Amino acid sequence: MKNFTYINAKSIKDAVESLGKNWNESVVKSGGTDLLGELKGMIISPEKVINLKTIPNLDYIESTQDGGLKIGAVTTITKISESSLIKTKFPVISQAASKVASPQLRNMGTLGGNLCQRPRCWYYRENSILCLKKGGSQCYAFTGENKFHCIFGGGPCFIVHPSDMAASLISCDAEIKIYGRKGERELELNNFYLLPRENVNRENVLNPDEIVVEIIIPPPKNNTKSIYIKQSIRETWDFALCSVAVSMSMSGLKCDDVRIVLGGAAPKPWRSINAENELRGKMITETVAESAAKAAVNNAQTMRDNKYKINLFQNIIKSAILEVIKS
Numbered sequence: 001m002k003n004f005t006y007i008n009a010k011s012i013k014d015a016v017e018s019l020g021k022n023w024n025e026s027v028v029k030s031g032g033t034d035l036l037g038e039l040k041g042m043i044i045s046p047e048k049v050i051n052l053k054t055i056p057n058l059d060y061i062e063s064t065q066d067g068g069l070k071i072g073a074v075t076t077i078t079k080i081s082e083s084s085l086i087k088t089k090f091p092v093i094s095q096a097a098s099k100v101a102s103p104q105l106r107n108m109g110t111l112g113g114n115l116c117q118r119p120r121c122w123y124y125r126e127n128s129i130l131c132l133k134k135g136g137s138q139c140y141a142f143t144g145e146n147k148f149h150c151i152f153g154g155g156p157c158f159i160v161h162p163s164d165m166a167a168s169l170i171s172c173d174a175e176i177k178i179y180g181r182k183g184e185r186e187l188e189l190n191n192f193y194l195l196p197r198e199n200v201n202r203e204n205v206l207n208p209d210e211i212v213v214e215i216i217i218p219p220p221k222n223n224t225k226s227i228y229i230k231q232s233i234r235e236t237w238d239f240a241l242c243s244v245a246v247s248m249s250m251s252g253l254k255c256d257d258v259r260i261v262l263g264g265a266a267p268k269p270w271r272s273i274n275a276e277n278e279l280r281g282k283m284i285t286e287t288v289a290e291s292a293a294k295a296a297v298n299n300a301q302t303m304r305d306n307k308y309k310i311n312l313f314q315n316i317i318k319s320a321i322l323e324v325i326k327s
């Protein structure tokens with residue numbers, strides 16, 4: 001690992017003022033569970049590392065006056081998975097949190113870090129390989145090993161977005177609050193993420209001198225039910241091969257409105273508008289759930305090794321829709 005200056009930030013302002021103007025200069029650390037791997041593997045070698053965990057009052061889960069929630073960026077994934085407030089109001093978020101990595105990683109890992117974690121593509125994580133994302137000239141996954149890569153939104157890089165939390169939060173229409181040198185901004189979490197065709201080097205809209213400070217979740221619509229289903233090779237300590245977050249507001253068995261967000265599918269959490277359109281306004285039956293699942297994979301583009309994702313997605317989407325109406 002290359003030597004760097006370590007700064008314990010005293011406040012959000014202090015953290016932001018310590019940040020440099022480009023990504024090679026500085027990086028922030030929350031739990032460090034992803035960042036330390038990148039530093040040790042020399043995937044990145046910044047001059048400064050700024051610790052956000054020393055900022056007071058960035059670790060909280062609070063109800064808002066309108067019945068929603070706000071969560072501070074350095075709140076741990078364990079705290080989120082154990083919160084009774086979240087379990088009752090937003091089961092999809094609680095279930096996603098409980099499926100992140102392993103208990104040890106959930107104890108250290110924070111919400112901000114989970115949402116901003118870098119991709120797990122094996123070519124990206126190998127420092128001797130200079131692929132497109134790291135400034136090279138080609139994507140090695142496209143012509144090489146692509147078992148864990150995307151089936152939507154790919155090109156010229158084919159990563160999948162790794163965060164379980166992101167898919168679940170987007171299904172609840174969450175917003176993200178960012179603080180930088182130019183001040184504060186808030187945007188829909190769904191618009192926080194970028195596709196490689198928009199920026200092949202970064203996965204979100206953060207500038208080098210900005211940090212995530214809070215996630216805001218609006219109150220759920222009437223009679224909203226939600227669920228998170230994840231398939232991975234191992235039960236624990238593993239990223240999603242395929243996952244789905246469903247949040248559905250219902251009148252009896254009729255779907256009034258719905259969000260379906262896929263994980264392990266695309267370079268960003270992938271809202272399946274096709275599947276949502278198959279459900280909105282309809283009575284939910286097995287046949288309707290099946291056509292939504294089929295619609296979700298209609299425009300998938302597979303590569304040599306990831307064709308299995310089509311069936312896996314169809315199955316988990318159908319199961320999630322049928323499970324959610326029973327909950």
Ligand SMILES: Cc1cc2nc3c(=O)[nH]c(=O)nc-3n(C[C@H](O)[C@H](O)[C@H](O)COP(=O)(O)OP(=O)(O)OC[C@H]3O[C@@H](n4cnc5c(N)ncnc54)[C@H](O)[C@@H]3O)c2cc1C
Binds near residue numbers: 114162212
């Ligand atoms: C073996 C293993 C298995 C895993 N399995 C899963 C899984 O199944 N599901 C899943 O969702 N995740 C998984 N993860 C990822 C893990 O959840 C993340 O490493 C963790 O959530 C990141 O949180 P952190 O606080 O440790 O982030 P850090 O490691 O501190 O930071 C991660 C990245 O985010 C940036 N960052 C951190 N905080 C902020 C902020 N507030 N604002 C802006 N940028 C920020 C850092 O600069 C860094 O680039 C796994 C990780 C490992 C090592």
Ligand code: SF4
Binds near residue numbers: 131159
């Ligand atoms: S998928 Fe992206 S990160 Fe992986 S080799 Fe291709 S360009 Fe690099």
